Amino acid sequence: MDQIGRSETLRIVLALRRLDRAAEVALWATDLSRDAPSLPTIRGLFAGAAWHEREAAELFGVEFVGGDHRRLLLSPAFVGTPLRKDEVLAARTGLSWPGAKEPGESDAGLGGASSGRRRMVPPGVPDPAVWGDRDPAAPTPEPTAVTDSLVAGRARKRR
Amino acid sequence: MSAAHGSIRLIESACTSCMICARECPTWCISIDSHTELVEDLPAGARDRTRNVLDRFAIDWSLCMYCGICVDECPFDALEWDRVPVPASQDLVEEMVAPDPEATPP
Amino acid sequence: MRWLDWYGDGSLYVVEVALACCTLEFGAAARSVSLAAAPGPKDRVAVVISGTVTDQLAPAAAAIVDACTQQVSARPTVIAFGACASSGGPYWDSYAVTKGIDQLVAVDVYVPGCPPTPDALAVVLDQLSGRVGG
Numbered sequence: 001m002d003q004i005g006r007s008e009t010l011r012i013v014l015a016l017r018r019l020d021r022a023a024e025v026a027l028w029a030t031d032l033s034r035d036a037p038s039l040p041t042i043r044g045l046f047a048g049a050a051w052h053e054r055e056a057a058e059l060f061g062v063e064f065v066g067g068d069h070r071r072l073l074l075s076p077a078f079v080g081t082p083l084r085k086d087e088v089l090a091a092r093t094g095l096s097w098p099g100a101k102e103p104g105e106s107d108a109g110l111g112g113a114s115s116g117r118r119r120m121v122p123p124g125v126p127d128p129a130v131w132g133d134r135d136p137a138a139p140t141p142e143p144t145a146v147t148d149s150l151v152a153g154r155a156r157k158r159r
Numbered sequence: 160m161s162a163a164h165g166s167i168r169l170i171e172s173a174c175t176s177c178m179i180c181a182r183e184c185p186t187w188c189i190s191i192d193s194h195t196e197l198v199e200d201l202p203a204g205a206r207d208r209t210r211n212v213l214d215r216f217a218i219d220w221s222l223c224m225y226c227g228i229c230v231d232e233c234p235f236d237a238l239e240w241d242r243v244p245v246p247a248s249q250d251l252v253e254e255m256v257a258p259d260p261e262a263t264p265p
Numbered sequence: 266m267r268w269l270d271w272y273g274d275g276s277l278y279v280v281e282v283a284l285a286c287c288t289l290e291f292g293a294a295a296r297s298v299s300l301a302a303a304p305g306p307k308d309r310v311a312v313v314i315s316g317t318v319t320d321q322l323a324p325a326a327a328a329i330v331d332a333c334t335q336q337v338s339a340r341p342t343v344i345a346f347g348a349c350a351s352s353g354g355p356y357w358d359s360y361a362v363t364k365g366i367d368q369l370v371a372v373d374v375y376v377p378g379c380p381p382t383p384d385a386l387a388v389v390l391d392q393l394s395g396r397v398g399g
Contacts, residue, residue: 074361075321082360091358098190099182103175104211106192120182124358186348186355220377221351221365247344247376247389251351 002060002085004147008034010060014042032062034084034143041067059083085150086143088131089124097122126150164225165244169216169255173237176211180229180238188222189229191215192258214258220251266332270301277311277394278304280333280341282326284316287347287380291315294383303336310341311393313386317349317356318363327369342393344374346386351375 001011009031016026032039041064043050053064054072061081071078080087100120121127127149130141176193192215198208230238245253269279278301281291291313304310310333314326333341345366348354353364366372374393376385391397 073321078320078360080360087360089358089360091364095187098184098187099178101178101181101191101193103177104193104195104209106194106214122182122187186357219352221345221348221375222354222357223377224348224355224379244382244385245377247374247381247385249374251375251377 002034002083003031004034004085004143007031008144010034010037010062012037012039012056012062016046036063037061038063038065040065043067084143086146088126088146092122092125093131097125124150163242164227164240166220166241167218167223167225167227167230168239168241170237170239171213171216171256173235174213174216174256175235175237176213177234179232179234183228183232185226185228186222186224188219190217190219213256215254216256217252217254220245220253266303266329266336268301268303269295269298271295271298271311271390272394272396273299275301275304275308277309277390279390280310280312280329282312282314282316282329284314284318284322284326285349287315287349287378290378290380290383291346291386294386305336306338308337309394310337310339311344311390312341313344313346314350314366315346315380317354318366318368319361320363321361323363323366323369326366330370342373343370344376344386344389345372346376347381348377348379351377354379 001013003009003011010033011029011031014028016028018024030039037060039062041049041053043053043064044066050068051072053062053067054070056062057064057067057069058071058074058078059081060083074082097120099122102120119128125131126141126146130145130149176191178191181187181189181191191213193211193213195209196212198210201208227240230240245251266280269281271277271279279295279298281288281295283291312330312333318326330341330343343366345351349356349362350366351372353359353362356362357364363369374389376389378385388397
């Protein structure tokens, strides 16, 4: 679980259940730094953990030392760690959102929406000033800057 | 046999082009074009007032997942469920209101 | 490959690429349809893609269409059944979903719905086989 916004960590939760007493669950949790998260593998103890570790590795970018490093679900060509909260949904940023138009506005530019209003940004897309339209010479945005701006509604001014 | 939730219909006279349905739709399947026009026949001394005129209202049925959020969200009840299902075709974009090719821009 | 003799008389063979929930509606439409031996040239074939097309499986779906083309020496009618097969549907913005099988394969008919009703498919196939005008 990506805890960005609360702390710069990934929380890994291990849930163990007894097969003969299914109602009982034991939970362990540990927080790993988002920068280089790494844990030793437990597939030696629980063979079934191998698939969960492979999934966490490819979707969150966690390294399991001694684990199986093959991909499980994503194709070998896929780049990125999609379940991290600062990963942007490319499809949403690429397509133009029908809701970005103001009432009284159309593609053909007939009639005026008041151009003084800031543009609406769809949910799941970071503020263009932070991620999309930013100055290319500026440094890459911090992950928290990206997630903080995923608020939809009118694009906010940078503080 | 048609389901009670076969498709979604626009009541054009109730639509104010507020864009709320287009914004709330999870699959971005609603497209709206509109423009503003000055309201005529105002009382003497009144300030200019504009109203929105709907030019185009289209639903891309290939994206619609029939969730009904647009029906629930419309503040003017301009969208409602219709029993008639959307037929299969080669192009599933339906323009319920299509731009008038003869319209002169204001 | 599972060839379904849709009307039981060899007039239309249907192959389903069953990917997700839409396949349950296909199953309801195909309730009383039986399997058949592979068709030959001059037989009419429809490929129905039902369900979400993921990036991983999209090439396999395209390969099935190719295999049908080989089998009857003619392009089958490709039917995108449901929103996901038509455009990616509710999962259009996913990192792992292809936005409709038409990204890889030419589609002849798009059936809207999430999921469409079994009747919706039956109507399309009736029209395709000439049983109903349209």
